[in-house]
Amino acid sequence: MTPATVALQFDRHDHSNEILLHLYQHLLRPRLIEEKMLILLRQGKVSKWFSGIGQEAISVGSTLALAPDEYILPLHRNLGVFTAREVPLGRLFAQWQGKRTGYTKGRDRSFHFGTNEHHIVGMISHLGPQLAVAGGIALADVLSNQPKVTLTYSGDGGASEGDFHEALNVAAVWQLPVIFMIENNGYGLSTPSNEQFRFRSFVDKGPAYGMEAVQVDGNNVLEVYKTVKKLAEDLRQNPRPVLVEAVTFRMRGHEEASGTKYVPQSLMEEWAAKDPVENYERWLLKEGILTETARHSIRETIKAAIEAGLQEADAVPMPTPDVQEELADMYAPVALNAQRSAPDNTDESPASPTDPQQPSTKHQAPSTKDLRFVDAIQEGLRQSMERYPELVLMGQDIAEYGGVFKITEGFVAEFGKARVRNTPLCESAIVGVGLGLSIKGKKSMVEMQFADFVTCGFNQIVNNLAKSHYRWGQNADVVVRMPTGAGSAAGPFHSQSNEAWFTHVPGLKVVYPSNPHDAKGLLCAAIEDPNPVMYFEHKMLYRSLSGPVPTAYYTTPIGQAALAAEGEELSIITYGMGVRWALEVCEELNISADVLDLRTLLPWDTEAVRKTVEKNGRVLVLHEDTLTGGIGGEIAAWIAENCFESLDAPVRRVASLDTAIPFAPPLEAAFLPQQRLREQVQALRNY
Structure with missing residues (x-):
């Protein structure tokens, strides 16, 4: 193939030279980054890599076709989304290295992250779930009367998941402005398309969901850019979902360790001739839009930025574990004005024994x-x-x-x-x-x-x-x-x-x-x-x-237990229907017991449990769930580890049978724990 040969047919339409060169620079960027990453992978400086070589035109063309504040939900091979949205290379490389300056503080790898600053929501490994998330973003725009579109990607393999069907169906029923971009590269890891599905093309699926479907040459950046730009302009004014099938090919393994031995060599050669970067570059040179001098300058500028980003990331040490920070970051902080408690002057839910801030009811008479x-x-x-x-x-x-x-x-x-x-x-x-x-x-x-x-x-x-x-x-x-x-x-x-x-x-x-x-x-x-x-x-x-x-709005604090009854003989720790059963059994058997209503099971109130255990020394944990693997086992274990010296008897657990729930009322009654509760409460009192 001579340097002037162009295997793809490009149509500049009415694009200016400036736009054409802008697309070129963004198309080249992920390719040069990938080439560098493959070297670093072999050197052990990157742990894993999912290559998008051969598919860059889809990410770059579709991303640049949208407004910068419109959300995109990419996959493994959509590096071009991140680079086209100008995600700083230093942070991007730090993310791949597991550094704290990355977007997940070292907690997740590769493209498993999002950045609201750049309006990107990253994937999880299950592939399909993000399609519905895109629908939620689009729904929010519709509810807020914002004329925006959301773009999400799926591979041809991932489109076999139930999440694909559910997301497209909901988007169609609710007429959500989502572009579902299907990157059809012929393989789901090593499984070819004819073992994934029987339809000829993904565009056949669109009408079945009641949505439009179009097919584009996924290796032609101008075709992708024009198609998505036109669709986005229309969807902003006439909200609805559209399926776009981008036909392309993956030139490297699903990830580098898997290789491509399962792909026929003739197929690799056929698609190598359709390389999206090389073909577009040749066309720009042929048309005189790009000069050799500019070509060299652009490449050197990108390579310099890559090296600078790597130096920035390399200078950051690997994260030092901070257990308290790890635990704290599992949850978003609750606003200071949240979790307000209403005055409570009822016997149904007296104040938590561990809640010193519960308001007094002495001078209050709430409606x-x-x-x-x-x-x-x-x-x-x-x-x-x-x-x-x-x-x-x-x-x-x-x-x-x-x-x-x-x-x-x-x-x-x-x-x-x-x-x-x-x-x-x-x-x-x-x-x-x-x-x-x-x-x-x-x-x-x-x-x-x-x-x-x-x-x-x-x-x-x-x-x-x-x-x-x-x-x-x-x-x-x-x-x-x-x-x-x-x-x-x-x-x-x-x-x-x-x-x-x-x-x-x-x-x-x-x-x-x-x-x-x-x-x-x-x-x-x-x-x-x-x-x-x-x-x-x-x-x-x-x-x-x-x-x-x-009657007024109020909140019951999440994470705080409450005493539903107080007594001196034993403690029953329970929740939900278990509270009603415990109160009934204690009244029936004339037992004086603390009945601690957990109210929250995650995070549960350890201090309230500790207090009632230390008070009574005899403890029974009750729940309707089956016995094995229920939360009662966790609470019993915690008591044994933390309150052993306060116990006067072994902790007892009462729960439903370790079976599925039967239908017939006599069988269901035997499944549920009420009778066993009576027996165990009496045995615990007499221990």
Whole structure:
């Protein structure tokens, strides 16, 4: 091939020479950085590398086609997004080296980070979840009447994930201005396209979702730039999603260690001839737009910037662990005016024994009214909607229907369908949308129709929401409401107590009220909190339990337990429905006991536990969840490690059977722990 040969066909359209050269410089930058990184990888100075060589035109063309304040959600091979957005090279290299001056303080690698300054939201390794996050960002723009577009990338392999379907479906139903850029490079790691899918082209998928779909030559930077620019201009005025398939090829391994031996040599040669950087450079030289002198000068300038960035990153030492900082950074700080407590003059939820700042009720007579548990949740949600105009509610059937438990009944009339949104059956996408809304400064509440269904959104919760602040300082202001618990003979898939799945996940907060007062207060606190909160509400308490609830807005502090009863013989540590069972058993057996209502399961109140253990010396931990792996085991272990000298008897645990929840009422009754609770309380008192 002679230097003048150009394998791709370029059409300059009406672009000025300045724009054409601007595109060239940005196309060359990631290529030269990569060439340097591959050297450093072999020297052991970079731990891992996902090469985008051969695909630069997609990242560069699409990024430069957008406004600088429009969000982009890139993948492994989209280095051109970061360089086109002028992310400082010193910080970028420090990120790859695991230095503190990188964007994740050494906590995550490569492109697993975001920077709101540059309007970039990085990926997680699961690939698909970011597609729904893009939808959330776009939804925030629509709600704020901002004429913007959001761009997100997917590989052809990642498009096989369920998150791809859910994100496109939601974006189409809600007409969100998202450009879904599919980089079709023919392989998902080593698996060729014919083993990934059976359709001919990704553009075939668009109409099935009710969206437009276009295909571009992903190696032609001018075609990518023109297509995305035109689409973005249109979407800003006429919001809707569009699928763009960029046909390209990956010239190196999925990551460098995997190699490319699985690719036929003829295919490698065919695509090498279509190199996006070399072809564009040759065309510019041929057309006289670029001179050899300018070509050399541009390359040397970029190489000098790369060396300067590397020197800056190399000068930074590897991070020194700071355990307190690591723990603190799992959560976004709560504002000083948050977590206000209402005066509490009820017996339902007396002040926490560990809360010295709980206000006195001696000279206060707050306005209260008796509410059912379900009505307290509704009131807390309504007052939070009034308090936070940026709060958006999402869930299946929550709009006109009011949800299956009627908690949002009437909300559409009060707050409108823009803020009270029915969702398709796609829990993962909706949780991802919640994170996207957070990125634009909004709050969201996601209702799981039943707590059991949260499995369909599990990855978004435990890997995206929970880790977001720790990884790159982005809070996830999302509350996930979880109607939970057994007792209605609803069988294995509508009755589970799955709170322990989430108490193991740093970055989440988990709350579980036992009475109407705390049901409202904890929900208001959860919505006020900038961190992701799993809010469990026992279905059997909805309409069976009433109590006095302050009429004004208030919050019950997250992380503080409360004594539901006080006694001298033993202590029962529990939460949720367990509080009701404990109170009933103590009354039935005439036992004087502390019943400590944890209220928050993550982070749980260790000092309140310590205080009741030291007081009574006999402790039983109760929960409705199955015994093995439940949070009761964690609390019992903590007591054994920290309060052993105060114990007068072994710590006992009472929980449900280690089986799935059966359907038939007699079987369900045997599954639940009430009878075992009676037996164990008596045995503990008599020990």
